[in-house]
Amino acid sequence: MKIKVCGLKYQDNINAVADLAPDYMGFICYDRSPRFIGQMENDLFDELPNSIIKTAVFVNENAEQVSKLIALYKFSAIQLHGNESPDFCNRFKNKVTVIKAYGVDEDFDFGILERYKNNVDFFMFDTKTAEHGGSGRKFNWDILNKYELNVPFFLSGGLSPDNMEEVKKIDHPMFYAVDLNSRFETSPGIKDINKLTTAFNTIKKFNSDEVRS
Numbered sequence: 001m002k003i004k005v006c007g008l009k010y011q012d013n014i015n016a017v018a019d020l021a022p023d024y025m026g027f028i029c030y031d032r033s034p035r036f037i038g039q040m041e042n043d044l045f046d047e048l049p050n051s052i053i054k055t056a057v058f059v060n061e062n063a064e065q066v067s068k069l070i071a072l073y074k075f076s077a078i079q080l081h082g083n084e085s086p087d088f089c090n091r092f093k094n095k096v097t098v099i100k101a102y103g104v105d106e107d108f109d110f111g112i113l114e115r116y117k118n119n120v121d122f123f124m125f126d127t128k129t130a131e132h133g134g135s136g137r138k139f140n141w142d143i144l145n146k147y148e149l150n151v152p153f154f155l156s157g158g159l160s161p162d163n164m165e166e167v168k169k170i171d172h173p174m175f176y177a178v179d180l181n182s183r184f185e186t187s188p189g190i191k192d193i194n195k196l197t198t199a200f201n202t203i204k205k206f207n208s209d210e211v212r213s
């Protein structure tokens with residue numbers, strides 16, 4: 001299972017998280033979020049290893065601004081949390097990794113993803129909220145059993161130190177990664193390195209147990 005840590009904005013904290021070697025790091029490019037990167041220095045990532053996929057998170061942003069920020073910060077992935085269309089996703093496919101996020105509730109219809117399956121690299125299943133993300137709330141993960149496409153997915157929404165063991169019980173062939181965000185913070189935009197370290201160890205142990213079995 002891959003690990004993404006999202007919602008970073010401060011140099012020291014970014015470097016400390018990078019030392020844990022996540023697979024993805026996420027940066028919120030949505031000005032209504034308390035984790036909004038704002039006018040982050042554009043050389044902030046220069047010292048990060050290339051192995052970490054730098055991901056820009058957008059909510060209904062226009063394509064020109066998305067392209068501009070990809071170029072400015074050299075993002076190699078985008079995560080789209082709004083009502084972005086399949087065509088919008090396709091515009092960026094093969095240029096960067098495209099992760100299309102969906103807010104999931106009890107009535108979520110996985111059938112709507114069919115139109116996206118050739119235009120994205122991954123889906124992300126988050127908890128449905130008016131804020132589009134970063135709620136710290138989880139959804140009923142049993143619903144994931146209804147997902148039948150062969151596009152791998154990230155799980156997000158309220159992942160916390162307290163539910164890492166529960167994550168391990170999710171048995172779905174397309175389950176690709178977890179996204180750790182607000183429940184791993186000391187304050188918005190600052191990750192708690194101790195909490196992340198514990199979660200990373202839990203996930204890495206799970207990964208090595210999987211390989212052995």
Ligand SMILES: O=C(O)c1ccccc1N[C@@H]1O[C@H](COP(=O)(O)O)[C@@H](O)[C@H]1O
Pocket residue numbers: 006007026028030033034035057058059081124126131132133134135136137156157158159179180181182183
């Ligand atoms: O983190 C935010 O503030 C945010 C705002 C708008 C869209 C997405 C956002 N973050 C993403 O939300 C999910 C769930 O976060 P949480 O674990 O519930 O706090 C996660 O994928 C973040 O990447």
